[in-house]
Amino acid sequence: xxYFFELFLGGLTRGSIYALIALGYTMVYGIxxxxxxxxxEIYMIGAFTALIVISVxxxxxxxxxxxxxxxxxVAVVYSSAYGYTMEKIAYKPLRKAPRLSALISAIGMSLFLxxxxxxxxxxxxxxxxxxxxxxxxxxxYAHIIGSPELVILITTAIVMVLLTIMIxxxxxxxxxxxxxxxxxxxxxxxxxxxxxxxxTFIIGSATAAIGGVLxxxxxxxxxxxxxxxxxxxxxxAAVLGGIGSIPGAVLGSLVLGWTExxxxxxxxxxxxxxxxxxxxxxxxxxxxxxxxxxxxxxxV
Amino acid sequence: xxxxxxxxxxxxxxWFMFLTFPIMVIQVxxxxxxxxWRWANLFFVGVGSFVLSALWRYLIRRKEQGIxxxxxxxxxxxTLSQRLLNNRRFTxxxxxxxxxxxxxxxxxxSLYQTNIMITAMIYxxxxxxxxxxxxxxxxxxxxxxxxxxxxxxxxxxxNYHFGFGFWSVLGIGAGLAALFGIILGFPVLRLRxxxxxxxxLGFGEIIRLIMENWNAFSFGPSGIANIPRPGFFGVxxxxxxxxxYVYFLMIGMSLFTxxxxxRLQDSRIGRAWxxxxxxxxACQAMGIDKRKTKLxxxxxxxxxxxxxxxxxxxxxxxxxxxxxxxxxxxxxxxVVVLGGMGSIVGVIVGAFVLILLPEYLRFxxxxxxxxxxxxxxxxxxxxxxxIVETVRRTYQYKExx
Amino acid sequence: MDMEPILDVKQLTMKFxxxxxxxxxxxxxxxxxxxxxxxxxxxxxxxxxxxxxxxYDPSGGDVLISPPKNGRPQRINxxxxxxxxxxxxxxxxxxxxxxxxxTVLENVMIGCHCRMxxxxxxxxxxxxxxxxxxxxxxxxxxxxxxxxxxxKYVNDFAKNLPYGAQRRLEIARAMATDPFMLLxxxxxxxxxxxxxxxxxxxxxxxxxTEGISILLIEHDMKLVMSLSDRxxxxxxxxxxxxGTPEEIRKNPAVIKAYLGEEIDA
Numbered sequence: 011x012x013y014f015f016e017l018f019l020g021g022l023t024r025g026s027i028y029a030l031i032a033l034g035y036t037m038v039y040g041i042x043x044x045x046x047x048x049x050x051e052i053y054m055i056g057a058f059t060a061l062i063v064i065s066v067x068x069x070x071x072x073x074x075x076x077x078x079x080x081x082x083x084v085a086v087v088y089s090s091a092y093g094y095t096m097e098k099i100a101y102k103p104l105r106k107a108p109r110l111s112a113l114i115s116a117i118g119m120s121l122f123l124x125x126x127x128x129x130x131x132x133x134x135x136x137x138x139x140x141x142x143x144x145x146x147x148x149x150x151y152a153h154i155i156g157s158p159e160l161v162i163l164i165t166t167a168i169v170m171v172l173l174t175i176m177i178x179x180x181x182x183x184x185x186x187x188x189x190x191x192x193x194x195x196x197x198x199x200x201x202x203x204x205x206x207x208x209x210t211f212i213i214g215s216a217t218a219a220i221g222g223v224l225x226x227x228x229x230x231x232x233x234x235x236x237x238x239x240x241x242x243x244x245x246x247a248a249v250l251g252g253i254g255s256i257p258g259a260v261l262g263s264l265v266l267g268w269t270e271x272x273x274x275x276x277x278x279x280x281x282x283x284x285x286x287x288x289x290x291x292x293x294x295x296x297x298x299x300x301x302x303x304x305x306x307x308x309x310v
Numbered sequence: 311x312x313x314x315x316x317x318x319x320x321x322x323x324x325w326f327m328f329l330t331f332p333i334m335v336i337q338v339x340x341x342x343x344x345x346x347w348r349w350a351n352l353f354f355v356g357v358g359s360f361v362l363s364a365l366w367r368y369l370i371r372r373k374e375q376g377i378x379x380x381x382x383x384x385x386x387x388x389t390l391s392q393r394l395l396n397n398r399r400f401t402x403x404x405x406x407x408x409x410x411x412x413x414x415x416x417x418x419x420s421l422y423q424t425n426i427m428i429t430a431m432i433y434x435x436x437x438x439x440x441x442x443x444x445x446x447x448x449x450x451x452x453x454x455x456x457x458x459x460x461x462x463x464x465x466x467x468x469n470y471h472f473g474f475g476f477w478s479v480l481g482i483g484a485g486l487a488a489l490f491g492i493i494l495g496f497p498v499l500r501l502r503x504x505x506x507x508x509x510x511l512g513f514g515e516i517i518r519l520i521m522e523n524w525n526a527f528s529f530g531p532s533g534i535a536n537i538p539r540p541g542f543f544g545v546x547x548x549x550x551x552x553x554x555y556v557y558f559l560m561i562g563m564s565l566f567t568x569x570x571x572x573r574l575q576d577s578r579i580g581r582a583w584x585x586x587x588x589x590x591x592a593c594q595a596m597g598i599d600k601r602k603t604k605l606x607x608x609x610x611x612x613x614x615x616x617x618x619x620x621x622x623x624x625x626x627x628x629x630x631x632x633x634x635x636x637x638x639x640x641x642x643x644x645v646v647v648l649g650g651m652g653s654i655v656g657v658i659v660g661a662f663v664l665i666l667l668p669e670y671l672r673f674x675x676x677x678x679x680x681x682x683x684x685x686x687x688x689x690x691x692x693x694x695x696x697i698v699e700t701v702r703r704t705y706q707y708k709e710x711x
Numbered sequence: 712m713d714m715e716p717i718l719d720v721k722q723l724t725m726k727f728x729x730x731x732x733x734x735x736x737x738x739x740x741x742x743x744x745x746x747x748x749x750x751x752x753x754x755x756x757x758x759x760x761x762x763x764x765x766x767y768d769p770s771g772g773d774v775l776i777s778p779p780k781n782g783r784p785q786r787i788n789x790x791x792x793x794x795x796x797x798x799x800x801x802x803x804x805x806x807x808x809x810x811x812x813x814t815v816l817e818n819v820m821i822g823c824h825c826r827m828x829x830x831x832x833x834x835x836x837x838x839x840x841x842x843x844x845x846x847x848x849x850x851x852x853x854x855x856x857x858x859x860x861x862x863k864y865v866n867d868f869a870k871n872l873p874y875g876a877q878r879r880l881e882i883a884r885a886m887a888t889d890p891f892m893l894l895x896x897x898x899x900x901x902x903x904x905x906x907x908x909x910x911x912x913x914x915x916x917x918x919x920t921e922g923i924s925i926l927l928i929e930h931d932m933k934l935v936m937s938l939s940d941r942x943x944x945x946x947x948x949x950x951x952x953x954g955t956p957e958e959i960r961k962n963p964a965v966i967k968a969y970l971g972e973e974i975d976a
Contacts (some may be wrong), residue, residue, distance in 0.1 A: 045507070058333060065338035066345055084332075091329055103370060103691045110450060111694040113507075114647050117640055118686025125680035130333045130351075242511075242636070249508050284519040287512040294509050295497045570835050577834030578827050578845075585810045585821045592808035595764065597796035597825030597888050606831065704814045707853055707865045 015154060017275040018268070023159045025267025026166035027228075030221030031244035032251070032259040033173065034093075034214025040190045040254035041210045043109065047116035048096060049218060050241020051123035054234065056089035056219030057226040058127055061138055068139070078141040078227075085219040092123075093215025094208055102204075120238070127234040135233045138226040162224045169217055170260055177256065182209055190254070246290050252300030261301055315364060322363035323356045330355045369692055395655060395698075412561060416554045424557050426669050428625055431560040432618050433661035437645035438567050438654065439614025444643065445652035446575060447607035448587030449499075450507040453514025454642050456494075457487040457612040459521065459634035461619020466534040466629055467527075476540040480620050487616025488609045490517075495608040499601060514639055521631040533630025540624050556625055563621065567614060568654060574610070575654075583607055648689060650696030659698050715777045715784060717742050717924060718763075718800075718892060723788075724771035725755075725762050725948075732758045734948045735772065740892065742779050745918055745925045747935045750945035751968060756928045757805055759945070760894055764802050765792035776800065778891050779922075797825050801890035803881040805897045805928070811870035815861060815880055818869050819852035822887025852887060858920075859883040859913065875906040879913070886917070893917065895927040899934050907934055914938060936960070944968065 031053050038046045060081040067077045100119045104112045142158040177183035188196040189206045197203050225240070226232045243266065251262025266286060273285045293300065334355060337346040394400045416424045436458060443451050464483035468474040474482070498509045521528040528534075539552045540559060547555060574580050582603045585593050594600050623629050641664070649660020668678050689696075716739035725733040732755045740746045748756050762769040765787070774788040778799050787795055796802075801822075810818050827848060833841040856862045859879050864872055869880060878898055885893055898914070899907045911934055917923050929935050935942065936956045944952040944959060946968040952959060959965055 055333070062332045062336050062338055066336065069343060069345060088329070088332065095325070095329060100687045100691070103373075104694070107690070107694050110444070110647065110651070111690045113450075114644065115687050115690040117644070118683045118690065121679055121683030122687065123683075125677075125683060127333060129676060129680060130330075131337065242515075245508070246512070249505070280523040281519070284516055284523070287516045287519070290512045291498075291509050291516070294501060294505055298501050298505055573835045573837055574831070577837075577841075578824060578829045578848075579831060579834050581813075581817060581821060582824055584813060584817075588810040588812060589808050591766070591792075592804065592810065593821070594792040595766075595796060595802055595804070595808075596822050596884060597793045597801075598821070599791075599793050610831070704866070705816050705820065705849065707816050707849060 012154070013275070017271045019155050019159065020275075021268035021271030022264065023162050023228075023267070024271060025247075025264035026162055027221050027225045027263075028240075028244050028247045028267055029166055029260045029263035030169065030217045030224070031240055032248040032263050033169075033217045033256065034211075035245050035248040036251070036253050036256060036259040037186075037210050037214045039248070040256075041186060041193075041207055042101065042105070044101060044112050045116065045245070046101075046214075047113065047241070048100070048119035048123060049214065050237035050239075050244070051120050052089050052093050052096070052215045052237070053218040053222040053240055054232070054237030055092050055123065055127065056085040056215075056222035057138070057232045057236065058131065058234075059088045060085040060219075060223045060226065061136055061232055064139060064141065074141055074143065078223075081141075082220065082223045085223050086216045089215040089219030089222070090212040093211040093218075096123075097208060097211040102207075120241075124234050124237070131234070133234065135231045138230055138232050140230055141227050158228055162228065165220060165224060169220060173213070173217070173256065182206070186210060243286070246286060250290060250293055250300055252302040255300070255302045258300055258302035265301070315367070318367065319360045319364045323360035326359035327352055327356045373692060416557045421550055421553055424553050425625075426666065428553070428557055428560050430662050430665040431564050432622055432625070433642070433645055433665050434564050434658050435567055435614050435618040435621075436642045437649065437657040437661045438571050439611045439618070440642050441646050441652065441654070441657045442571065442574070442583070442614075443607050443611035445646055445657070446580065446587070447583040447604065449604060449607060451510045451608075451611070452507045452636070452639050452643070453494075453510035453512070453517075454611070454615055455634045455636070455638035456510075456514040456517040457490060457615035458619045458622070458638065458642075459517055459631070460487045460490050460612075461616035462623040462629045462633070463521065463528060463534075463619075464616070465620040465623040466537050469537060470534060476538065476620070476624050480617065483620035484613045484616035487619065488613040491609040491612030492605055495605045499604045499608065511636065511639070514634075514636060518631050518634050521634070528631070531630060531632070533628060533632075535628045537623050537627045537629065539627060540621075556621075560621065563617065564658075567617075568658075571654060579603070579606060644686065648686070648696055650698040653696070653698055656696050656698035660696065663697060714741055716740055717777055717779060718926065719775040719777075719784070720759075720763065720772070721775070722772040723759065723762055723769055723774065725758055725767060726770045731948050733762065733769070736945065736948070736950045738943050738950070738953075740924055740926050742891075742924055743918065743922065744940045745914065745927070745938050747939040747942045748926065748928050748945065749930070749932075749935055749942060750951075754945040755948040756945055757896060758948075760802060760896055760928065762788065763795070764800060764894065765790055765795040780891070793825065796888050796890075799889065799891040800894065801885035801888045801892075802894040803878075803885050803896055803898060805900065807877050807881060809869040809877060809880060809884070812868060814866055814868055815856065815864045815872065816849070816852055816866065818880060818884050819855055819887045820848055822884040823848045823851060826889055855883050855886050858916075859886070860909075875902050875910075878902065879910070882913070882917075886921070886923070890923060892924045892926065895925065895929075897928055897930065899929060899931045907931060910934070911938060 031049070034049045034052070035046060038044060038049070063081040063084045064077055067080065096119055100115045101112055104115055140158065142161045144152070145157045145160075148155075148157045148160060177186060185196065185201045185206050186209070188199070188201055189203055193203055196206075244263070247263040247266045248259045249262070250266060251258030251260065253259075266289075269289055270282055270286055274282045331352065334351040335348050337348060339346065415427060436454070440451065440454050443449050443454070461483040464486050465474075465476070465479040468479050468482065494510070494513050498506060498513075501509060522531050524530070540556060542555055582593070582598050585596070585598065586600065586603055590600060622633075645660040645664050646657055647660075648664060649658065650656025668682065671678055671681070718738070718740040720736065720738040722735045722737065723733050724731065724735055736755075736759060738746075738748070738759075748759065750756055758767065761767045763774050768789050772788070773786055775784050776787055776798060777784040785798075787798060787800075810821060813821070827844055829841045829844055853862065853865065856865055859882060861876060861879055861883060864876060869877065872880060878901075882893070882895065882898065895914075899910050902910060914925060914927070915938065918925055927938075939956055942954065942956055942959045943950060944962070944965050951964045951968060952962045954962065
């Protein structure tokens with residue numbers, strides 16, 4: 011039973027991190043119907059920026075918690091800036107182009123950013139310090155869940171709640187929902203669609219950066235390629251939940267996290283990814299719009 | 311006006327200096343605890359982005375003007391590549407020169423160069439096959455490398471276990487790939503657009519991961535070595551002769567593919583594919599069986615990946631799952647899109663550019679992929695139709711009576 | 712009438728969740744008739760078409776056809792749209808759905824698709840029979856375009872056609888499937904009076920010279936009244952009236968449904 015619980019929490023942690031990345035995919039898809047293939051790279055840049063800030067501040071001898079907060083802050087700012095710029099360069103000129111063009115452009119962006127980090131920094135894995143301290147009050151439960159995992163879970167929960175509130179109640183949230191439904195109509199009633207799209211990219215990038223910092227400190231290393239695999243997994247999660255739906259992204263991520271965790275825990279770790287993909291294929295075949303997605307029948 | 315432009319460029323330049331600051335300027339050495347500040351990079355980024363942003367805005371403006379002009383005229387501009395392709399005084403000599411070059415190539419250039427050419431022609435096959443699926447029928451397939459993988463492993467395994475020869479497996483491999491295409495196609499083809507893309511992606515990864523993990527069947531990540539090269543009626547050949555032989559075999563295969571694809575596009579089935587890409591609902595209302603037509607596109611596309619896979623295995627004599635990753639699928643997709651979707655000449659040009667350019671740009675060495683990524687973005691923004699921007703050849707009615 | 716109706720719809724019902732878009736609708740069409748289906752916006756007319764042509768699978772009721780060539784009645788609800796077309800029921804769309812990047816000729820050739828045989832092997836080998844078939848299809852398509860009066864556009868892209876011509880091309884494309892009955896969804900929408908008048912003549916000509924029966928949805932009352940042999944009226948998913956134009960004009964239920972919308976002819 012304890013083993014089950016351990017796997018359950020492991021899956022939950024894993025799923026939370028996927029969720030932070032999947033949010034960006036799902037929000038961007040909801041608004042511009044684009045698979046932002048380079049989203050994983052934003053996450054990677056967030057992690058790398060954080061690592062650089064951490065290294066610099068550590069050498070200056072700063073306090074650990076302060077370093078963590080500042081590094082996360084800088085990572086969020088920079089990832090958002092990259093997300094914003096990426097949209098302006100690679101996607102905005104292609105808004106009226108066929109989707110395939112935008113997808114190829116995204117693939118180009120992804121390759122570019124990977125190699126940009128590879129060339130400007132390094133191709134090696136860089137050690138990433140585990141900055142989250144072991145809290146004292148967690149000691150009795152340490153064999154089940156560690157402090158870093160707890161921080162990941164709490165952070166994800168906070169981000170989700172904030173995001174939901176923003177989309178439900180704020181003005182920009184309303185504008186985002188309007189744009190997602192009908193871009194032309196939103197424009198007609200005075201929504202600044204360009205700004206809405208930019209904000210979507212910025213928010214998606216910011217949550218990805220938070221995910222980047224958390225996962226890097228959890229796993230303990232980063233390199234230029236981490237974005238690709240995490241990106242694919244998060245995308246799978248977003249599609250699983252029903253792409254375009256924010257609760258769907260969270261649910262899809264958790265389902266994927268648990269699936270992987272239980273599968274590797276009880277069956278075999280060799281086929282972990284195979285299983286994740288088979289699961290995806292099955293879900294899409296039997297429920298093409300994802301778990302929470304609405305199936306939109308085409309109007310004839 | 312000019313001041314305004316300069317201001318804009320300056321702003322962009324400052325933005326990029328900010329953006330690239332941590333990654334371009336700071337280099338942390340965690341082992342020796344030293345921070346290197348590379349201020350020179352900041353300068354390069356500043357100047358570079360200043361110039362590029364001016365150029366970018368100029369090109370965007372020109373593109374928008376072009377769109378406006380065609381809207382006013384009501385006639386699409388005829389592109390240069392299209393004019394050239396329709397001009398017999400250009401095509402016939404060009405074809406002649408290309409044939410001479412192709413025939414002479416292996417005798418003039420080194421073995422190494424010939425091998426590169428063979429690789430490029432493998433991509434011609436793959437590109438033309440995927441073009442049926444993506445370019446003509448409009449089904450976005452991100453797992454095409456899976457069928458390539460099936461072809462390659464069919465040869466490797468059938469040869470290893472049962473000693474099958476190249477020629478017999480060429481057909482079997484293609485058939486197996488087509489079978490996989492149909493097996494995958496049945497459940498997924500009712501999915502639309504992006505969902506189809508992600509399921510094919512998933513399928514591609516499943517096949518590769520199975521090959522990687524099922525050691526008993528596929529020998530895992532270490533792959534299969536010593537796959538025999540193609541034979542020629544049992545004649546013993548040295549490495550040079552075999553390479554030349556494979557080279558001409560590829561030329562033959564390429565010609566065969568071009569012939570078949572061309573015929574298919576100009577047929578009842580080709581028309582149905584194009585119509586399907588245009589409007590699925592209308593297509594069904596016109597009596598076209600959507601499922602069957604899509605399956606045909608999928609299976610035919612897979613067939614060519616199967617051919618290419620068998621030849622690839624025979625050419626390299628060694629295969630492992632690393633050759634069939636998602637990046638491989640994306641690479642093939644880039645051949646199709648960069649060259650010019652739906653156009654046979656385009657796909658051929660795309661394959662050669664994509665394979666040869668990185669080979670001959672070795673002086674750029676590590677900047678190759680960076681440049682490639684940038685080229686993809688720039689191409690899509692400024693020339694989304696691909697290198698050879700052709701308008702499809704249409705049926706013309708001529709009064710005969 | 713002794714004859715079997717060629718289209719006999721019985722108690723057709725379509726539910727979307729809790730909403731009854733169609734509620735036990737009956738409708739029949741006899742060979743050689745032009746029948747109109749009218750009703751206010753949102754009455755369920757297009758849903759009715761979609762159920763007959765296989766785009767939707769109806770929740771209840773029956774759609775029976777007896778093609779004039781082999782008069783055996785058969786049930787067609789629930790079969791795929793392409794099968795419906797193969798059986799001889801062809802439709803057009805309210806929001807024009809042409810293949811925009813194909814030429815006018817190619818659009819009509821697509822309509823011939825289901826009457827052709829060439830498969831993959833035939834396409835690749837292009838033997839004598841395939842070539843003959845292609846040639847015949849091109850001729851047939853051109854003949855249809857001539858009948859509809861679109862021959863001057865034959866090599867133009869469908870997207871470049873004037874609006875009225877696009878609507879007529881939809882009809883030409885549907886005719887290429889060799890139907891015994893055409894279902895036209897608002898064929899006159901967006902046309903000017905001159906174009907509407909030409910359409911009127913065209914529809915009658917199709918019926919008289921081709922022997923194709925016609926069921927149409929239309930809002931242009933003048934056109935409906937002058938064309939139709941019989942009219943069915945729907946409102947809120949239910950059939951509220953049926954009869955000759957004369958009867959419909961006087962029907963109080965119809966007048967009530969259209970209150971605010973005028974029916975003058």
